[in-house]
Amino acid sequence: MMMAPRQEYWRWAEGSWADPDRHWKDARVVTLGIDVGSVSSEAVVCLDGELYAFSTVRTAAGSVESAENAMKGVFERTGLRFDDIHYVVGTGYGRVNLPFAHKAITEIACHGRGANYMGGPSVRTILDMGGQDCKAIRVDERGKVTNFLMNDKCAAGTGRGMEVIADLLEVPIEELGPRSFDIDEEPAAVSDVCVVFAKSEAMARLKDGWSKNKVIAAYCRAMAERVAALLQRVGVEPEFFITGGISKNIGVVRRIEEIIGVKALPTPYDTQIAGALGAALFAHALYLKARGKPQAA
Amino acid sequence: MITAGIDVGSKNIKAVVLRDGRIAGEAVGSGGFEQLARATELLKQAVRAAGCATADLAHITATGAGRTAVAFAHSTVTGVTAGARAANHLFPGARTVVEVGAEESRAVKTDGAGRVLDSAVNEKCAAGSGSFTESMARALGMTLEEFAVRSTQSTARIPMNAQCTVFAESEVVNLIHSGVDPKDIARAVHDAIASRVAAMVRRVKLEGEVVLLGGMAHNPGFVKCLKENLEVETLLIPDRPELADALGAALVAADRAGAAPGGRP
Amino acid sequence: MIAHYGYQDAEGEFFITIDTDRCGRCDGKPCVAACPRGVFTVEEDPYGDTVVAVDDRRRKRLRYECAGCKPAGDRPSLPCVRACPWGAMTHSW
Numbered sequence: 001m002m003m004a005p006r007q008e009y010w011r012w013a014e015g016s017w018a019d020p021d022r023h024w025k026d027a028r029v030v031t032l033g034i035d036v037g038s039v040s041s042e043a044v045v046c047l048d049g050e051l052y053a054f055s056t057v058r059t060a061a062g063s064v065e066s067a068e069n070a071m072k073g074v075f076e077r078t079g080l081r082f083d084d085i086h087y088v089v090g091t092g093y094g095r096v097n098l099p100f101a102h103k104a105i106t107e108i109a110c111h112g113r114g115a116n117y118m119g120g121p122s123v124r125t126i127l128d129m130g131g132q133d134c135k136a137i138r139v140d141e142r143g144k145v146t147n148f149l150m151n152d153k154c155a156a157g158t159g160r161g162m163e164v165i166a167d168l169l170e171v172p173i174e175e176l177g178p179r180s181f182d183i184d185e186e187p188a189a190v191s192d193v194c195v196v197f198a199k200s201e202a203m204a205r206l207k208d209g210w211s212k213n214k215v216i217a218a219y220c221r222a223m224a225e226r227v228a229a230l231l232q233r234v235g236v237e238p239e240f241f242i243t244g245g246i247s248k249n250i251g252v253v254r255r256i257e258e259i260i261g262v263k264a265l266p267t268p269y270d271t272q273i274a275g276a277l278g279a280a281l282f283a284h285a286l287y288l289k290a291r292g293k294p295q296a297a
Numbered sequence: 298m299i300t301a302g303i304d305v306g307s308k309n310i311k312a313v314v315l316r317d318g319r320i321a322g323e324a325v326g327s328g329g330f331e332q333l334a335r336a337t338e339l340l341k342q343a344v345r346a347a348g349c350a351t352a353d354l355a356h357i358t359a360t361g362a363g364r365t366a367v368a369f370a371h372s373t374v375t376g377v378t379a380g381a382r383a384a385n386h387l388f389p390g391a392r393t394v395v396e397v398g399a400e401e402s403r404a405v406k407t408d409g410a411g412r413v414l415d416s417a418v419n420e421k422c423a424a425g426s427g428s429f430t431e432s433m434a435r436a437l438g439m440t441l442e443e444f445a446v447r448s449t450q451s452t453a454r455i456p457m458n459a460q461c462t463v464f465a466e467s468e469v470v471n472l473i474h475s476g477v478d479p480k481d482i483a484r485a486v487h488d489a490i491a492s493r494v495a496a497m498v499r500r501v502k503l504e505g506e507v508v509l510l511g512g513m514a515h516n517p518g519f520v521k522c523l524k525e526n527l528e529v530e531t532l533l534i535p536d537r538p539e540l541a542d543a544l545g546a547a548l549v550a551a552d553r554a555g556a557a558p559g560g561r562p
Numbered sequence: 563m564i565a566h567y568g569y570q571d572a573e574g575e576f577f578i579t580i581d582t583d584r585c586g587r588c589d590g591k592p593c594v595a596a597c598p599r600g601v602f603t604v605e606e607d608p609y610g611d612t613v614v615a616v617d618d619r620r621r622k623r624l625r626y627e628c629a630g631c632k633p634a635g636d637r638p639s640l641p642c643v644r645a646c647p648w649g650a651m652t653h654s655w
């Protein structure tokens with residue numbers, strides 16, 4: 001038995017990007033942030049504390065290998081070599097195992113910092129949901145985390161729960177969002193939280209004559225209610241910013257917005273890199289601090 | 298006196314016909330969507346096996362998650378109460394009752410005579426009940442029996458990190474790919490659920506002898522791990538541990554019929 | 563920083579909440595030794611404070627780790643909460 005390549009939905013395509021208008025040779029401080037996640041790994045380069053380039057790759061068997069692949073992507077794109085980098089910060093599930101990082105920082109702190117950069121200083125509440133976890137984070141105007149929570153125990157609170165239901169209904173996962181609105185009347189949420197039991201409940205509903213779309217709507221609502229409960233535990237304060245694969249499922253996003261009464265900020269960035277970007281920004285601050293130029297970390 | 302107990306789980310339905318304190322007939326079958334119809338049918342089977350007629354039943358008590366669906370029952374009782382009643386009927390004096398079924402697990406402290414003093418239940422997360430092992434056996438491509446037996450042959454202790462059935466399936470697949478011996482994986486799975494069940498027992502405080510009920514009592518891999526986790530030498534297991542709740546309900550039915558004679562046909 | 567460690571699943575929400583600003587000021591970190599299950603660790607947070615956190619290996623099974631401290635009947639005060647001189651710790655269940 002193999003894991004389905006369905007995980008793709010919860011990550012962006014592999015690839016790399018660099019700002020065409022800048023060159024790293026002009027920068028005084030070049031820093032690297034690496035985020036080794038359970039599904040994908042990212043490397044971000046910042047020049048003097050500004051986003052310059054990134055690459056994202058599929059996470060390999062080992063954290064070091066994944067980090068190296070991500071680094072290679074960004075180096076090939078920019079012509080940078082490892083020796084040109086002043087400071088490296090690692091984050092994510094695999095952060096403890098990166099021998100070439102100067103420091104490891106929690107993904108929560110990095111995520112807060114990265115979202116502050118992408119969404120701007122008015123961002124106060126961040127929701128990050130990927131295939132395997134869900135984070136609710138409150139930050140101040142500098143991106144410092146003031147309150148956080150992470151749920152990675154239960155599949156029901158993560159993108160994985162959506163995959164299971166999509167599989168069961170044989171509906172492509174990217175169609176779940178739009179289809180969840182193609183209904184006559186919004187149904188009550190699926191009452192079983194547990195994915196294992198929710199599957200039986202979904203089957204029973206279909207047998208009762210519910211359309212697939214209605215079952216999807218009931219499941220999106222259940223997920224939105226659960227996420228909203230987590231957000232309310234940290235307290236929701238606008239602006240609200242969403243990162244991770246869930247941002248692509250409008251069926252869940254719209255319902256979360258409706259429950260908490262706040263709309264999510266749009267962003268031009270690829271939010272997948274939030275953690276690695278935050279790590280690169282931390283690296284910048286830490287490098288300046290190490291050099292004796294005081295700056296808040 | 299003849300009474301019946303019927304245990305309606307979301308997966309299986311079990312019926313027991315009790316004559317003068319002994320099981321006279323029984324029937325087990327899958328539940329599915331038509332709970333009432335299935336319950337009616339299984340009760341008929343149990344009655345037939347007991348060599349009597351439905352009209353002979355002094356009282357019928359239903360238990361289990363779907364107990365309210367059983368329209369023909371005279372009364373209902375919770376699974377916790379039914380299990381405790383059965384445990385002390387079979388093992389008078391035992392005070393700690395652990396019950397692990399496919400979709401629910403619980404630890405109950407009783408007074409030794411079937412009354413519940415305290416209980417801790419896990420009924421909504423599949424990772425805390427027997428279905429966890431079913432999913433993992435499937436991931437390993439083994440039958441439940443094979444999975445259980447292989448587990449007892451393992452001497453290694455590898456940790457399972459995932460605490461969720463869904464995530465644990467992927468973890469098991471990864472363990473297989475990285476060449477871990479299937480018997481050690483089987484043991485890790487049984488140990489994971491046993492440690493969760495043992496924690497429920499800590500909530501009611503382990504006292505005296507421990508009775509193990511529910512379908513998981515048939516699984517030697519789980520039984521071994523549970524003994525280790527509870528640090529006990531023996532677990533008291535009846536012949537038909539999976540029928541315990543239905544038996545308990547039938548015993549409660551007898552109590553109720555005795556208290557209100559002629560209450561129902 | 564208010565840190566919530568734990569999880570939400572079908573059985574409910576199981577979070578230990580630590581106000582790490584108060585932890586930073588606490589010298590002995592007595593909660594660590596008070597816990598019979600080794601739930602807590604001391605770490606430096608990203609902002610330079612030395613704070614208490616929940617051990618990663620315990621985080622996803624807090625309901626079970628804490629079961630012994632939380633009997634089904636009358637609940638005594640929790641060793642970790644009792645040990646904290648700053649009132650920095652609460653449990654959600």
Ligand code: SF4
Pocket residue numbers: 153154155156193194195196197421422423424425460461462463464571572573
């Ligand atoms: S409730 Fe279900 S989905 Fe959630 S942790 Fe338990 S088994 Fe997994």
Ligand code: SF4
Pocket residue numbers: 596597598599600601627628629631640641642643
């Ligand atoms: S309740 Fe008990 S086991 Fe849980 S953290 Fe506190 S002291 Fe440790």
